[in-house]
Amino acid sequence: MNKPYIIVHMMTSIDxxxxxxxxxxxxxxxEYYSTLDAIDAPTRVSGRVTAQTEMSNGAADFSNGEKLGKVAFSKNSSASDFNIVTDSKGRLRWGNDAGASSPHLVLTSTNVTKEYLNYLDQNSISWIAAGDEHVDLKAAMDILATEFGVKRLAVVGGGKINGGFLEAGLVDEISLVVGPGVDGRSGQPSVFDGMNRGSKPISLKLKSVQSYNDGAVWLRYLL
Structure with missing residues (x-):
């Protein structure tokens, strides 16, 4: 398959x-933001929860109406980089992206309604629909590379979207800025969450280590 070079880039406490x-x-x-610039991956992917709380205009009900029912995409802007959001059910609302330098691109499932996709088209927002109920990340990344020309991207979402990319075998590199602090609260999200696999860890190869005067450490691993 064709796909971009994919880096999971996160900041984490030492736990x-x-x-x-x-x-x-x-x-x-x-340092999290300076290292994000340094990895040279201007196209960035966030999960729905992160996008709803930090990026979008909230959610709305687009569930009624005819479903798309097939793999498809719509390229509503030509750009060198995108702000990509996964939204399997098609719920998030956005402003108009006409003329945006880093426009949004929504990854959704084929179970999305045509009403929602028309809404995205009307707001000059590109989209890729792949997967029956959840986004088929492999198919979506193939379309992203082949049809949109994206060569590098950073996954900067929550633990579940990070875990989804890792479980799908799509991650080339993991970039972690470890802050000098402990969270310690129960039930808090971690770098990778929700993976359906056994107890055997995924092996990584250390690429580089950089420390900072404030106690933070930047770790880069290859898969």
Whole structure:
């Protein structure tokens, strides 16, 4: 299959927690953004929960109406990079992206309604529909590389979207900024969550280590 080079880039406490409200208070938060620029992956992917709380205009009910029912895409803007969001059911609302330098691109399932896709088209937002109930990430990445020309992207979402890309065998590199702090709360999201696999860990190869005066450490691993 054709696909971009995919890097999971996250900031975490030393106990592996990624709650944004927590990491924003830790030393190393500024290094997260400088290292994100350094990995040279201007196209970025977020999960629905992250997008709904931090990027979109909230959610709406587009569930009624005829379903798409097939793999398809719509390229509503030509850009060198995109802000990609996974939204399997097609619920998030957006502003108009006409003329945006880094326009949104929605990854959704074939179970999405034509009403929602028309809404995206009317707002100049590109989309890729693949997968029956959930986004088929492999198929979506093939379309993204082949039809949209994306060569590198960073996954900057929550643990579930990170885990989805890793479980699908799509991740080439993991980039972690570890802040000098402990979260310790039960039930907080971690770098990778929700993977359906056994207890055997996924082996990684250390690419580089960089430390900072504020105690943060930047770790890069290859798969």
């Amino acid at each position: 592996g927690r990624i709650d944004c409200g927590m990491t924003a208070q830790m030393r190393g938060n500024s």
